[in-house]
Amino acid sequence: MLRATLILVAALLASGTAWAGETTVVVGHNRIEPAQIRIAVGDTVVFHNVDAMPGGHTVKADDGSFESPPLEKDQKWSHTFGEAGSYPIGIAQHPEARATVIVE
Numbered sequence: 001m002l003r004a005t006l007i008l009v010a011a012l013l014a015s016g017t018a019w020a021g022e023t024t025v026v027v028g029h030n031r032i033e034p035a036q037i038r039i040a041v042g043d044t045v046v047f048h049n050v051d052a053m054p055g056g057h058t059v060k061a062d063d064g065s066f067e068s069p070p071l072e073k074d075q076k077w078s079h080t081f082g083e084a085g086s087y088p089i090g091i092a093q094h095p096e097a098r099a100t101v102i103v104e
Contacts, residue, residue, distance in 0.1 A: 020080070025099070026050050027057050027071070027091055032099035039103055044080045049073060058092040067092075 021043040026033045028051030037045060047059045049071035056070030059077070065087065068077040081087070087101040 020044060022046060022078075024048055024076075027059055027097070029053065030091075030094045030097050032059075032089065032091065032097050035099045037099065037101045039081060039101065041082065041084050041103055042080065043103070044078050045101060046076050046078045047071065048076045053093065055093070057094070059089060060092055062088040062090065 021040060022045075023037055023039055023043065024046045025037060025048065027047050027049050039045065047068060049057045050073065051057070052073040056072045056075070058068055058070050060067040066079045068079075071077055081101065081103045084103050087103065089099050089101060091097040
C-alpha cells in the first residue's frame with residue numbers, strides 16, 4: 001500500500017500538477033489588507049474579520065460572483081476562484097474599503 005501511494009505521489013509530481021494555494025486577507029473597519037491580491041486559478045482566499053461590529057462585516061465581489069455571510073470578529077470565510085480575471089471587492093458595511101483580487 002505504501003509503495004502504491006509513493007508511486008501515485010511521484011506520478012503527480014512528474015505530471016506538473018499544481019497544488020492550489022491559500023491566501024489570507026484581513027477585513028475590518030474600513031479596511032481590506034492587502035488591497036491587491038494576486039493568486040492563481042484554483043486558489044482560495046480566506047477572509048478573516050479582525051474587528052467587532054454589530055451585525056458583522058460582509059465581503060462581496062462587485063460583479064456579484066460571491067458574497068460572504070456577515071462575519072463576526074475572528075470569523076473566517078473562504079472563496080475559491082475558478083476563473084482568471086480581476087475581481088474588485090468591498091465590505092458592504094464600509095463602501096470605502098476596497099481591494100482587488102487578480103486571478104491569473
